[in-house]
Amino acid sequence: MKQAAFIGTGNMGGALVRAACQSVPPQDVIISNRTRSKALDLENDTGCTVAANNLEAACAARYLFLGVKPHMMRALLEEIGPVLTPGQVLVSMAAGLTAETLAGWAPPGTPILRIMPNTPCSIGKGMIALCAGPNAQASHLQAVEHILRFAGRVERLDEGLMDAFSAVAGCGPAFVYPFIEAMADGGVLAGLPRQKAMAFAAQTLIGAACLVLESEEHPGALKDAVCSPGGSTIEGVAALERGGFRGVVMDAVIAAWKKNTALGKQ
Numbered sequence: 561m562k563q564a565a566f567i568g569t570g571n572m573g574g575a576l577v578r579a580a581c582q583s584v585p586p587q588d589v590i591i592s593n594r595t596r597s598k599a600l601d602l603e604n605d606t607g608c609t610v611a612a613n614n615l616e617a618a619c620a621a622r623y624l625f626l627g628v629k630p631h632m633m634r635a636l637l638e639e640i641g642p643v644l645t646p647g648q649v650l651v652s653m654a655a656g657l658t659a660e661t662l663a664g665w666a667p668p669g670t671p672i673l674r675i676m677p678n679t680p681c682s683i684g685k686g687m688i689a690l691c692a693g694p695n696a697q698a699s700h701l702q703a704v705e706h707i708l709r710f711a712g713r714v715e716r717l718d719e720g721l722m723d724a725f726s727a728v729a730g731c732g733p734a735f736v737y738p739f740i741e742a743m744a745d746g747g748v749l750a751g752l753p754r755q756k757a758m759a760f761a762a763q764t765l766i767g768a769a770c771l772v773l774e775s776e777e778h779p780g781a782l783k784d785a786v787c788s789p790g791g792s793t794i795e796g797v798a799a800l801e802r803g804g805f806r807g808v809v810m811d812a813v814i815a816a817w818k819k820n821t822a823l824g825k826q
């Protein structure tokens with residue numbers, strides 16, 4: 561049996577196929593997508609194999625990564641359920657579908673895991689939450705961590721925290737992009753060429769974020785270290801505070817979290 565099958569290789573499934581083909585031999589990855597040309601492009605780029613259809617992919621691998629939209633998941637599980645055999649593991653990336661819901665659509669006893677990736681997975685810089693559902697074992701979590709390690713950082717999380725995780729890491733890129741744009745706008749106002757201003761702003765974010773992760777210092781302490789008394793940085797920080805920057809960012813995360821929670825109850 562191959563290690564991994566990916567059924568539904570759109571934006572997110574496709575990004576994870578590319579990552580998987582770096583951590584396991586591409587011959588060990590089989591994929592299937594409704595529009596076959598999309599899967600063939602991935603086969604061309606990575607060396608994985610396109611299955612004739614979903615059933616062939618579902619029979620062929622130990623770990624089945626399901627990358628269809630949430631509203632299509634039930635139909636997909638009903639399609640592939642009859643060909644699944646004991647020992648195969650389902651890994652859903654569908655937002656908002658609980659492991660319990662998925663288990664209700666899968667053959668009894670099938671191990672189920674959930675992952676929640678974000679868009680930077682497409683360049684190997686993602687943040688992925690991994691949670692164990694019914695019948696999942698430690699070895700399953702380890703195998704998925706291994707398969708996805710080139711997509712970014714994979715962190716185990718209780719399913720109850722998945723909505724909060726999505727608000728920070730799934731929605732987060734959309735909160736960060738306007739910040740980069742605004743930093744660049746400020747730079748343009750101060751005379752920098754647009755392209756350079758955007759690159760300077762984005763690289764500054766990368767550097768500051770890496771410093772938080774690598775130094776393990778509190779972001780507040782790192783901010784203090786940049787602010788000399790009476791200097792220009794503290795002038796800028798004061799402007800952010802006057803604009804309610806931190807409160808607005810917290811409100812954005814809480815708003816997204818509330819919406820995630822509400823969507824999950826529908």
Ligand SMILES: NC(=O)c1ccc[n+]([C@@H]2O[C@H](COP(=O)([O-])OP(=O)(O)OC[C@H]3O[C@@H](n4cnc5c(N)ncnc54)[C@H](OP(=O)(O)O)[C@@H]3O)[C@@H](O)[C@H]2O)c1
Nearest residue numbers: 568569570571572593594595627628629630653654655677
């Ligand atoms: N995008 C994100 O940022 C993100 C983040 C976290 C989680 N997710 C989750 O990832 C999943 C996919 O989202 P996406 O943004 O990647 O959507 P997408 O680009 O539309 O990908 C879905 C893919 O599934 C294929 N598909 C649909 N029905 C199928 C079937 N019956 N059999 C095989 N393939 C089928 C589609 O094929 P066609 O080529 O024919 O359309 C498409 O390529 C969703 O469940 C979503 O909740 C996405």
